Amino acid sequence: MKILVGLKRVVDYTVRVQVKPDGSGVAIDGVKMSINPFDEIALEEALRLREAGKATEVIVVSIGQQTSMQQIDTGLAMGANRGILVKTDKPIQPLTAARVLAKLVEKEQPGLVILGKQAIDDDNSQTAQMLAALIDRPQATFASKVEVDGNVARVTREVDVGLETLEVDLPAVISVDLRLNTPRFIKLPDIMKAKAKPRETLELASLGVESGDHLAATHYAPPAKRQKGVVVKDVPELIGALKAKGLL
Amino acid sequence: MSKILIIAEHLNGQLNQSTAKCVSCASKIAGASIDIVVLAADPAPIAAQAAAIAGVSRVRTIANAANANAIAAIYAPQVVAIASDYTHVFGASTTVGKDLMPRIAALLGVSQLSDIMAADDAHTFKRPIYAGNAIVTVKAPAGQIVVATVRAASFAAAGGGGNATIEAAAVAVALPTHTRYVNLQQGGGDRPDLQTARIVVSGGRALGSADAFKLIYDFADKLKAGVGASRAAVDSGYAPNDMQVGQTGKIIAPELYVAVGISGAIQHLTGIKDAGTIVAINKDAEAPIFEVADIGLVADLFKAVPEIMAAL
Numbered sequence: 016m017k018i019l020v021g022l023k024r025v026v027d028y029t030v031r032v033q034v035k036p037d038g039s040g041v042a043i044d045g046v047k048m049s050i051n052p053f054d055e056i057a058l059e060e061a062l063r064l065r066e067a068g069k070a071t072e073v074i075v076v077s078i079g080q081q082t083s084m085q086q087i088d089t090g091l092a093m094g095a096n097r098g099i100l101v102k103t104d105k106p107i108q109p110l111t112a113a114r115v116l117a118k119l120v121e122k123e124q125p126g127l128v129i130l131g132k133q134a135i136d137d138d139n140s141q142t143a144q145m146l147a148a149l150i151d152r153p154q155a156t157f158a159s160k161v162e163v164d165g166n167v168a169r170v171t172r173e174v175d176v177g178l179e180t181l182e183v184d185l186p187a188v189i190s191v192d193l194r195l196n197t198p199r200f201i202k203l204p205d206i207m208k209a210k211a212k213p214r215e216t217l218e219l220a221s222l223g224v225e226s227g228d229h230l231a232a233t234h235y236a237p238p239a240k241r242q243k244g245v246v247v248k249d250v251p252e253l254i255g256a257l258k259a260k261g262l263l
Numbered sequence: 264m265s266k267i268l269i270i271a272e273h274l275n276g277q278l279n280q281s282t283a284k285c286v287s288c289a290s291k292i293a294g295a296s297i298d299i300v301v302l303a304a305d306p307a308p309i310a311a312q313a314a315a316i317a318g319v320s321r322v323r324t325i326a327n328a329a330n331a332n333a334i335a336a337i338y339a340p341q342v343v344a345i346a347s348d349y350t351h352v353f354g355a356s357t358t359v360g361k362d363l364m365p366r367i368a369a370l371l372g373v374s375q376l377s378d379i380m381a382a383d384d385a386h387t388f389k390r391p392i393y394a395g396n397a398i399v400t401v402k403a404p405a406g407q408i409v410v411a412t413v414r415a416a417s418f419a420a421a422g423g424g425g426n427a428t429i430e431a432a433a434v435a436v437a438l439p440t441h442t443r444y445v446n447l448q449q450g451g452g453d454r455p456d457l458q459t460a461r462i463v464v465s466g467g468r469a470l471g472s473a474d475a476f477k478l479i480y481d482f483a484d485k486l487k488a489g490v491g492a493s494r495a496a497v498d499s500g501y502a503p504n505d506m507q508v509g510q511t512g513k514i515i516a517p518e519l520y521v522a523v524g525i526s527g528a529i530q531h532l533t534g535i536k537d538a539g540t541i542v543a544i545n546k547d548a549e550a551p552i553f554e555v556a557d558i559g560l561v562a563d564l565f566k567a568v569p570e571i572m573a574a575l
């Protein structure tokens with residue numbers, strides 16, 4: 016069984032993103048970029064399934080500019096077998112990403128596609144669900160535990176009311192939550208070894224995918240600021256302040 | 264004119280409050296007519312609750328044993344079957360809504376808007392990105408059905424006293440069997456629900472153990488509050504996952520939020536931006552939580568919390 020893993024290049028989670036003064040976007044020139052943290056977890060899960068003999072090949076895919084090849088390099092150093100960069104110079108929306116992934120699913124016939132539950136830049140949380148719809152297969156989102164047994168996966172999902180377990184027939188799409196695993200660290204020899212691994216570049220335009228970029232972002236603004244409050248000196252003062260606000 | 268369909272969220276026969284918040288969001292669109300659809304094995308009791316929400320014209324029910332649990336692959340084709348009657352389909356930005364709405368959008372061949380926090384007009388919405396570091400205004404194309412999740416914390420629940428008609432929708436679509444519900448381990452217990460509680464007390468990494476985290480439960484019980492946690496506290500096993508507050512946990516808007524031993528990482532703060540009053544108890548005066556706290560107390564939580572409890 017093959018596993019396809021998506022690696023999105025995003026602004027590193029430690030960067031505090033600022034809105035441009037003219038409201039035309041967010042200022043991200045020159046900031047640190049990384050693999051979306053959820054995608055590292057997705058890849059780690061795929062590698063563990065391969066190491067457990069449940070999968071034979073792990074393919075990492077990134078859709079983006081040439082610079083996204085860095086995230087594929089990292090994925091290959093972590094242990095993926097090969098990488099596919101789907102090149103486009105324009106930022107794409109989840110429906111387009113899902114359509115691109117659906118094309119690759121058609122071509123590669125993976126038993127599992129593992130994606131992050133959300134990308135930490137746009138926080139959309141859509142791509143996995145859209146892909147599953149397009150290929151008419153099961154989805155198990157927000158996974159915190161994945162067990163593969165033959166042609167079935169049993170997935171525990173982190174939901175608002177607790178933990179839900181679903182059983183899905185493969186092929187299936189899984190989106191991962193943060194507590195699924197802790198991604199491995201890359202060692203220098205891994206980076207050297209990864210240099211020889213196959214990397215394929217496809218032009219998005221050549222895939223015959225209809226654009227799903229229907230939404231237009233017209234303005235960006237900083238969030239409403241909360242007023243800085245007061246620091247009280249002790250517990251009685253704290254209780255007094257809460258009573259004054261009618262909260263106690 | 265906008266015709267808006269809202270997908271009811273429910274569990275054990277109880278309508279989730281997020282549905283009334285979606286109604287409130289939909290009613291911001293001028294002249295909209297609002298329908299709610301209830302998919303369930305036995306929709307009647309839920310439909311009755313939905314029909315009482317003010318501003319709803321009609322509640323449609325789709326009864327099917329397969330609808331006993333909210334499985335996206337099963338719900339989505341049934342919603343799509345009635346979607347052509349509408350200009351908008353809304354669901355709450357809960358784990359159920361986030362799971363379902365993109366699947367519906369993809370089947371309809373349209374984009375989906377996530378976490379809308381304001382409706383400027385029928386096709387213009389505001390939503391947070393980058394963990395709430397920026398708010399983007401997004402325009403959906405006028406000729407397309409709008410599929411969106413609604414950020415519940417941004418809207419007050421629509422009131423009661425409504426009297427919508429209830430009718431069954433005739434839906435005949437083949438449902439997949441490739442996805443099967445196994446079980447649900449519910450956390451929570453008897454405490455007020457985190458997402459609707461008037462007061463929430465959250466504990467962070469500083470608690471140091473699951474045993475010590477009991478202090479947070481006791482404090483919460485004293486205040487009749489719901490209990491939350493930072494991701495560090497959940498990752499460390501001090502609290503269950505359904506208590507996590509933040510970018511990748513729950514977004515909440517209680518009247519009073521008390522953060523105990525939480526540093527105030529941006530990913531945590533994005534979950535409490537809409538809280539009425541934020542109280543922070545942290546021994547580090549430089550902790551970023553004090554930048555957003557309305558009332559801060561620099562103190563050791565293991566001393567301060569018992570002292571507060573004794574004074575209540």
Ligand SMILES: Cc1cc2nc3c(=O)[nH]c(=O)nc-3n(C[C@H](O)[C@H](O)[C@H](O)COP(=O)(O)OP(=O)(O)OC[C@H]3O[C@@H](n4cnc5c(N)ncnc54)[C@H](O)[C@@H]3O)c2cc1C
Nearest residue numbers: 028049050051052055193194196197198199200494495498
């Ligand atoms: C890409 C990434 C993903 C992360 N995911 C998680 C997570 O899932 N759960 C969690 O609790 N914390 C995660 N962290 C770390 C976390 O957000 C904070 O770093 C942590 O709360 C405390 O910071 P520290 O510097 O004391 O941690 P330390 O563990 O001491 O980390 C030291 C440094 O190691 C690196 N590092 C740490 N974790 C990872 C990782 N998983 N992959 C690659 N590099 C890493 C970072 O550069 C970090 O600054 C992640 C960090 C990174 C860079």
Ligand SMILES: Cc1cc2nc3c(=O)[nH]c(=O)nc-3n(C[C@H](O)[C@H](O)[C@H](O)COP(=O)(O)OP(=O)(O)OC[C@H]3O[C@@H](n4cnc5c(N)ncnc54)[C@H](O)[C@@H]3O)c2cc1C
Nearest residue numbers: 467468469493494495509510511512524525526531546564
């Ligand atoms: C992709 C991603 C998503 C994330 N999503 C979330 C999320 O949804 N929610 C979330 O919470 N985090 C999230 N995080 C993690 C976030 O970045 C922080 O690591 C986390 O919130 C830290 O939790 P904390 O404040 O409990 O711990 P710490 O940052 O370790 O803070 C502990 C605080 O306790 C104080 N303290 C220690 N001892 C005492 C004492 N005795 N008395 C009083 N105060 C004391 C310390 O001064 C410190 O400020 C995410 C991270 C990543 C990378």
